[in-house]
Amino acid sequence: MNYESIKLTIDNKIAVVTINRPDSLNALNAQVFNDLDNVFDFLASEKTVNCVIITGSGEKSFVAGADIKEFSAFSQEQAKELSKRGHLVFQKIENLNKPVIAAINGFALGGGLELALSCHIRYASENAKLGLPEVILGLIPGYGGTQRLPKLIGKGIANEMIFSAKMISAEKAKSIGLVNEVFSLEDLIPKSIELASQIAKNSPAGIEKAIKAVNASENDNGMDSEINYFGELFSQEDFKEGVSAFIEKRKPVFN
Known part of the structure; x- marks a missing residue:
């Protein structure tokens, strides 16, 4: 471009x-x-x-x-x-x-x-x-x-x-x-x-939610936002890959 x-x-x-x-x-x-x-x-x-x-x-x-x-x-x-x-x-x-x-x-x-x-x-x-x-x-x-x-x-x-x-x-x-x-x-x-x-090298999905959670810290519902984003990540492929890599003692490969 x-x-x-x-x-x-x-x-x-x-x-x-x-x-x-x-x-x-x-x-x-x-x-x-x-x-x-x-x-x-x-x-x-x-x-x-x-x-x-x-x-x-x-x-x-x-x-x-x-x-x-x-x-x-x-x-x-x-x-x-x-x-x-x-x-x-x-x-x-x-x-x-x-x-x-x-x-x-x-x-x-x-x-x-x-x-x-x-x-x-x-x-x-x-x-x-x-x-x-x-x-x-x-x-x-x-x-x-x-x-x-x-x-x-x-x-x-x-x-x-x-x-x-x-x-x-x-x-x-x-x-x-x-x-x-x-x-x-x-x-x-x-x-x-x-x-x-x-x-x-880190999880794009995790980082995206981290950005949103940190930005939400300025709001009254910041804690609720963190809880929700944390829960949402459990359904993401990045979480599954990160946990598998940890258990298998290897570096994660995120898509």
């Missing part, structure tokens, strides 16, 4: 989605949202993919934010539609039936950090800078940042980041739980692939 603003590669059950607008530090615009929307629709049903990595082209930027020139003259209603569009695309990533790893290679600012927040796991390069600078423009994060960030790192630290608009380093991001690990720029993608390869 061809996309205007992103590149897609698939190898060994791992898809790598690269936002490819290096001249604008991979800033999000309408075309990027359209391409992300389409590629994650494709990946949701692609049988050869068990895990996804999303990153930015070049060595400077994951996604430096939204393309401000594109929406600077928007009306209030247009701005609301823009926010809704971002929410829909990022929710599609968050709810994908396969794990998504953000490989943050440089700037992850504004909408770029919000994109990373919608992923299930975040790895960062040593040169990464993360922040939500929207209040400098007289705005707030509009693609889920005010909702996902406090849940991930706590309300107080999230408030500090949002209100101050300051950028933080990759190491600081790790210390507050915003990213899982920090690597050199050269090691970022190999380490992301290493993790994705480990994930890809």
Whole structure:
């Protein structure tokens, strides 16, 4: 499939989605949202993919934010539609039936950090800078940042980041739980692939239900969701293969 603003590669059950607008530090615009929307629709049903990595082209930027020139003259209603569009695309990533790893290679600012927040796991390069600078423009994060960030790192630290608009380093991001690990720029993608390869060996059915159960933890019925998903998996072929492999002391082979 061809996309205007992103590149897609698939190898060994791992898809790598690269936002490819290096001249604008991979800033999000309408075309990027359209391409992300389409590629994650494709990946949701692609049988050869068990895990996804999303990153930015070049060595400077994951996604430096939204393309401000594109929406600077928007009306209030247009701005609301823009926010809704971002929410829909990022929710599609968050709810994908396969794990998504953000490989943050440089700037992850504004909408770029919000994109990373919608992923299930975040790895960062040593040169990464993360922040939500929207209040400098007289705005707030509009693609889920005010909702996902406090849940991930706590309300107080999230408030500090949002209100101050300051950028933080990759190491600081790790210390507050915003990213899982920090690597050199050269090691970022190999380490992301290493993790994705480990994930890809496991039960796709189990992982899909795990994603749903973890996402449901934010709801009042999270415990009930876990019970139901746990029970549903007992009727799946993956469970039968996993148990058989354990008893027979061999590695499971999941379809």
